[in-house]
Amino acid sequence: MRDRLPVGGKPLLLGLAGLGLALVLAIGPVLDAVAAADAIGVARDRLARAQAAAPVPVPLSAADDGALVAAFRARLEALAAEHIAVVDGAGLRADPDRPTLPRLSASLRGTAEGLHGLMLALETQGPLLVPEEAELTVERPADPDIGRATVLRLNLTVRGVLLPGPGPRSAAP
Known part of the structure; x- marks a missing residue:
């Protein structure tokens, strides 16, 4: 005997599969944005250290x-x-x-x-x-x-x- 899904189960299963696919596709750009934010933070820290180390020329x-x-x-x-x-x-x-x-x-x-x-x-x-x-x-x-x-x-x-x-x-x- 074959197990059969109830009549309302197929659309639910397809909906869950679609939701899972959407989550997988959305996680990639979110992870890229988080990595970019981290890189920007590191670059800002590096710039601040470089500016602090550089002598500021004074006017005449x-x-x-x-x-x-x-x-x-x-x-x-x-x-x-x-x-x-x-x-x-x-x-x-x-x-x-x-x-x-x-x-x-x-x-x-x-x-x-x-x-x-x-x-x-x-x-x-x-x-x-x-x-x-x-x-x-x-x-x-x-x-x-x-x-x-x-x-x-x-x-x-x-x-x-x-x-x-x-x-x-x-x-x-």
């Missing part, structure tokens, strides 16, 4: 106007020597709205490649200087007959940082 700063201009000029001279450019002048313009962040201006000459390298170094190497304004003009056009490159003039404005001086000292009794 000094205690007073004269020292700030001297530091700015020295930074430009060092970069100009590396990138075959010439610093023609550097100065400071006070900003009444932001007295601790004066504008530093400079005039430089060089080739397009040299001035590009200098600007990149200003923005990526410490002490950082972020250009606020930059005007590039042709100082002397190229002369292919004698192999002379175009000389460009860069008028640049950046912000410096004036460090606060020591606070007022209390008088000893």
Whole structure:
């Protein structure tokens, strides 16, 4: 004698089989999402450790106007020597709205490649200087007959940082 399922048992059995198949198909993406979340967590931890270990470049700063201009000029001279450019002048313009962040201006000459390298170094190497304004003009056009490159003039404005001086000292009794 054959065992027979009751009449209502076949649809129930098919329903359970379909539910089992759906569960098997759903578990794969869920497990993938859990693994991806774990990988993201590990990557975030690694990034946080790398950021904590990396030195944070500081902006160009000094205690007073004269020292700030001297530091700015020295930074430009060092970069100009590396990138075959010439610093023609550097100065400071006070900003009444932001007295601790004066504008530093400079005039430089060089080739397009040299001035590009200098600007990149200003923005990526410490002490950082972020250009606020930059005007590039042709100082002397190229002369292919004698192999002379175009000389460009860069008028640049950046912000410096004036460090606060020591606070007022209390008088000893």
